[in-house]
Amino acid sequence: MAIADPDRPPTSADLAICTVVFGHSTFLGRSLVSSLLSSGRWTARVADTLPPPSPGPIHPDLASYCHVDVTDPSSLRSAVAGAVAVFLVDPLPSFPSRPPVGDFPRLHELSVIAAKSLISACRQSGVRRLVYTGSADVVFDGENDVCDADESLPYPDAYEDAINELRMQVEVLVLSANGMDDLLTCALRPSIIFGPEDPYFVHFIVKEARSGIAKFVIGNGKNICDCTYIDNVVHANLSVESALSSSPASVAGKPFFITNDEPVELWEFISYILENLGYKRPTFHIPAKLVLLVISLLKRVGDKLNGGVSSHVLSAATVHTLSSSRTFDCSKAKNQFGYSSIVSFQKGLDLTVKSLPRLEDLGNSQETRSEADRMLGSGVVADILLWRDEKKTFALVVTLFVLFYWLFLSGKTFVASSARILMVVCLSLFIHGILPSQMFGFNLKKIPSSCFEVSESTMRCIFLTLASLWNQGILAMRLLAQGDDWSIFFKAAGSLYLIKLLLQIPISVLAGVGLTCLFSVFIIYEQCEEEINKLKEVAIIGFEISKETLIARLQKFFAKNA
Template sequence: MAVDDRFADFNPKTCVVLGGTGFLGRSLVLRLLKLGNWIVRVADSAHSIQLHDSESLLAQALSSARASYFHIDLRDKRNIAKVLEGSSVVFYMDVASIDVNDFYTCYTLIVQGAKNVISACRECRVRRLIYNSSADVVFDGLHDIHDGDESLAYPWKIDDMLSDLKAQAEALVLSVNDIDGLLTCSLRPSNVFGPGDTKFVPYFLKLARYGFAKFIIGTGDNLSDFTFSENVTHAHICAEKALNFQTVSVAGKAFFITNLEPMKFWEFLSILLDGLGYQRPFIKLPANLVQYILSVLKWLHEKLGPRYFSYPLLAHFFQLALYTRTFNCLAAQKDIGYSPIVSLEEGVALTIESFSHLARDSSFSRCCSGKQSKADKLLGGGKVADILLWRDEKKSFTYFLVMVLLFYWFFLSGRTFISSAARLLLFATLVFYGHGFLPSKLFGLHIQRIPMSCFKISDTVVKDSVTTTVYIWNKVFQNIRGLAQGDDWSTFFKIAVFLYVLKLILSKLLTILIGIGLVFSFMAFFVYEQYESEIDGLVDNLFISLKEFMIYLMRISPVSISRLQHYEGPRKVKDLR
């Protein structure tokens, strides 16, 4: 779409979009250019702007000077002031490329960055500053929000670090309203999604890729509000107009922005995943169980660092997935004239279409890429690998259930191993005996007969088995006879110690070890396949740390290796003499 050449007749205004290369910032830039009466300065932390194939409008605007790009550092107020000089409006969007695990960087970019932007706006005589906040700033992570409006105060404590910093930045922006002629307002979209999304949708697709999106946390009845990205950018345009003409009812205030169509969080996620070929969530997990798992991951995050366990993202997802969070947008509709321009259904359809390259049948899925994983290689790549790696979930679960029942039957039932085996054989005999009397058809169902060949053993197999058993028996008898006559006392003590240790293991540890091994075999290989690179990196780091620790011990040892080598040489020379 070409830019309307008539925009010069409207005395175009100059605006700055901070964070203009991000998800929402890019959408806002394109919308401003389509309106045709703006000169847009795009500013972000990247040194240059990367244009997509679908952004011919932006490319044309950059070449005609209707748009320009500036590299900016929010921690440098002078750099910000140079970009803002001569502009009348600043749209302050999300900060791009931020590390959620680095508190200091997050604070300097979000809170200190907001202070620098405000100071630069006042210095450059900017008329309007519109801050893109989030509905999360009023959510404490512990209580539901039903039809919340702008009267909600900031919580005393916000569990999510980013939301806490966002709340501080928003409060700073609103507090300077009408100082030095600067008018401010803030928009609070809820659960933003759409084409180009880099956080919300990709995170759920990543969970689906690893097989974790099939679980529902809690009851699954919690409601949420969602906002399509184009509706957010439309709200920014509405807010700018309202600040210009209806100052009293808009300036210094915050407004919730949603699609006005609250729905169950898990239903929204199911529609999204189903549209991309992934399994809909269907297994409900107790919230307390997930909370316990999160506490373990939090401990690992603190001990091992964020490289392997990104706890903040998991905790935020847990809060979104468990609590009801719906918001009232009457103030936005009344004061800034906002109403959604894209429905929720249409927004989801557009999002699914834009993420088609991440669908289940695409190269994004590792199992479909044709590359054999290390876990598959370790298990031999056969039937055992298919079962332990959960290729067929029903089949793997059946095998796991059977193994658990056998484990209970032999080790947890309180009977001896021989009596358990005897009862199992008796049960199998009764089942097969009863099966033999069943008719070929029962209640309209065909009864499949078990062929006799399944129970037959060839004469050769029987002879080989008997021969092997007799050989082992004779060998053991000879060894026992030799030990009884005192021919080999060292072997006697070795066998005695071995039998004693075996008795301790069988009596105390065997049941625990088998139980742990059963759970481990059905979980460890599957988890390793999903996080292969992360686990390999962790192991490499452990080996490097161990190596550095050994070098450190050698350095602080009383007699260093170098001294030993120094004295070893003369001794050798003396011996040679």
């Protein structure tokens, strides 16, 4: 509908009306509403299940808000009444976010039930065009790579991720409704939407970077994926709606892949974002099968605790998504309705990272530190054992395992191996001492004598600690001799029995297990702190109950025989 006077601002009387469902509760919905209002062609009605946003729409004269109940057909009919076009935006969490299992009924209601109600409302209200934006992952089964797929690729027989199965059901409903009561429909399949204020993909990267997981690459890191900048998805929505109006035969009832048409290595994309946030690139590769095994074990533990695995732990679907290749051919969209990416991948990436806070702005306060970090003193030791300083950690790992081999696996006795190490150390120190401060024009850094000195305060602390341990031991022996404290007895008996068991194990095995645990237990605890704490609480409660029961029985036994 043409605007009467180009010199005055457009009003609702001049423009066609459209409805954007889930317009402000989703990343794409907000961008789509903004672009529609800026186009000078539409007045928009935002239909959402959430309360109105604050601040309100860009242009209050060109946009209105409708709070809808997706299970109430009359609510949706009022939202789409008078609209010539409706844009249905996928409300489900995008890659790689995964909602808790208990949210599935609500997600089914927001997607499948809402789509059925909306299609019925559009048909009854005389809406002419319905554009649904879902996801390219409707053709991804969750495990097998998808390479350069076009729209002829069928839906998989089974989905690992229930979210993608819900999207598939919505897409089928929308496309099947094409031609009913003069309603024209089509579906867009964007792949990994990103951009400024992205609450899903970029937010996931920032969250995992702060937790430490982003130091690791899942899989070989060479998987190729198509990513789509948010403005290109919005542009595809406007273009396909125009095609539904002018040449419906070419697009009606069809799905279309939408990408930036610039496939990239997914982990290179993630690394670029991390670097621009101030974090280091992930360098350690973990086999996807190993991660899946750990997730399976954690899930079993969580099921035993009746709590499941917390949402911050990677799911199997997320692991497969991060380690699989998924590329799509958007030639059909180019040919049928003239789609092309209006923002290049690199420009979109630069705009995205420019909108993100730097590392120093994210805040690493004491409250955000993990329990493992606090246990290790939040210093150099924590940085090494939690793999935050990869160079120091790797150097220490290599050094300790070389010593382990030399002392226990070289075939020599422990005393002989230790003597040789001490001899090498003494010889190295002597040679270092006689070397000049400069050789061949290079300055040699000398070890200061203070490195070989122990301060009086340090020695005092050491002896005070030893004295405290001695006094605690004497006190425990005194309580044992009095025979009144059963807790002390069980602690002492348990400790002695544990020492007896450890003495039966070869020292080489103990040292090897100890070194392995030293560089794995703390980082596992940091990543799975919630599950381990739950397990610890259950174990402590069980132990206390067993101890109290045993003590009560022993007291009765001794009372009877007294």
